[in-house]
Amino acid sequence: MLIPVTLLTGFLGSGKSTLLSEILRDQEFANAAVIVNEFGEIGLDDFLVTHSKEQTVAMTTGCLCCTIRGDITQTLLDLFEKRETGQISPFNRVIIETTGLADPAPVIHTLVTEPRIAKRYMLGGVVCTIDTVNGLATLAKHEECQKQIAVADRLVYMKTDIEVDEAALHDLYNEIKHLNPLAIKQDRHGVDFSLSNLFDTTLYDPKNDHYDIARWLNDNVLHTHHDSHHHNNSGIETFSLIFDDPLPSRAFLLAMQLLISNQGKDLLRIKGIVNLQEQSDRPIILHGVQHVFHEPLELEYWPSEDHRTRLVFITRNIPKQTIELFFKTWLSYDAEQVLEMSR
Ligand SMILES: Nc1nc2c(ncn2[C@@H]2O[C@H](COP(=O)(O)OP(=O)(O)OP(=O)(O)O)[C@@H](O)[C@H]2O)c(=O)[nH]1
Numbered sequence: 001m002l003i004p005v006t007l008l009t010g011f012l013g014s015g016k017s018t019l020l021s022e023i024l025r026d027q028e029f030a031n032a033a034v035i036v037n038e039f040g041e042i043g044l045d046d047f048l049v050t051h052s053k054e055q056t057v058a059m060t061t062g063c064l065c066c067t068i069r070g071d072i073t074q075t076l077l078d079l080f081e082k083r084e085t086g087q088i089s090p091f092n093r094v095i096i097e098t099t100g101l102a103d104p105a106p107v108i109h110t111l112v113t114e115p116r117i118a119k120r121y122m123l124g125g126v127v128c129t130i131d132t133v134n135g136l137a138t139l140a141k142h143e144e145c146q147k148q149i150a151v152a153d154r155l156v157y158m159k160t161d162i163e164v165d166e167a168a169l170h171d172l173y174n175e176i177k178h179l180n181p182l183a184i185k186q187d188r189h190g191v192d193f194s195l196s197n198l199f200d201t202t203l204y205d206p207k208n209d210h211y212d213i214a215r216w217l218n219d220n221v222l223h224t225h226h227d228s229h230h231h232n233n234s235g236i237e238t239f240s241l242i243f244d245d246p247l248p249s250r251a252f253l254l255a256m257q258l259l260i261s262n263q264g265k266d267l268l269r270i271k272g273i274v275n276l277q278e279q280s281d282r283p284i285i286l287h288g289v290q291h292v293f294h295e296p297l298e299l300e301y302w303p304s305e306d307h308r309t310r311l312v313f314i315t316r317n318i319p320k321q322t323i324e325l326f327f328k329t330w331l332s333y334d335a336e337q338v339l340e341m342s343r
Contacts, residue, residue: 003080007125008128009098009127011138011148013131015131031091032094033093033094034095076094126153127156128148132160133164136168150236151289153183153184155185156186178236182312216271217312236314241311241324243327245275247274247277256286268316270313273285282299282301284296285297
């Protein structure tokens, strides 16, 4: 059983620590281990220190972007080791709070690509807090904030108990909907706010013991409201591609590889389920963040009646038409042409 790791992101002062201490006060998350990247300052909530001391690791080695990959690997391995040897209580999940300025991508890369980590942990999702009081201004000024929002699975609107200009709030919600229509959004002070909904956003649904593609892709948002072609100044957009017929494996996988190696940094996130001609009864699950891809997962069976290939993209400055045309071109080649081009 892999231990899920949830990344808690959000801009400086947006409420990450506040949300985290709330999580740790909840009985349901009593067995969570916490890693805090402090960026050279001590900001741990008192509660957190007293209640889950031995399971809280503070990393103060500097800028997350530069040091995180080595650090996070070592920290996660140490935690696991201590868990195995009984030095700390057997945590069942890990929450990593990143610094406000950090790009979540390096942490996700580490989780997915470092083999010792991938054997013990899995990405349980990315949660991003949003400061509804200062959000619009921050979004306009900081590209990394837009990116944090774009790659998140769950967004939490914080500080909604503070009165702000209705029109500004409306603009903020709109802006966020365009940056990330797929993420499930919650109002921290809303009546139906639920901490449990922030976790376990993976394909496998442990409650019902099956793969839940619809929940994972959450792409019905795109189909019902049309794809988000709205261009704001961030250039970030979300769209899905659907292929009705099974795809030729070689052409498809090569196209995917080319796309990732050439456009990787602007493919903020790709998720999908793929029907390949050669193995049409066993779908392939794709999951990537920028130029890093999980080893494609092969399912034994189709989780639902829908056997179409469905790919969801969150891109920056790559319009849907470009990707669509790219696949169309590749998939139109016959096997021999593809073989020729892959040499
Ligand atoms: N009224 C109100 N205040 C909040 C809420 N969330 C956070 N705050 C306050 O906002 C300030 C910043 O919150 P933190 O939780 O420290 O934010 P952070 O994202 O961890 O900040 P950094 O660690 O600096 O990146 C604190 O003074 C919090 O008490 C909220 O929902 N309502």
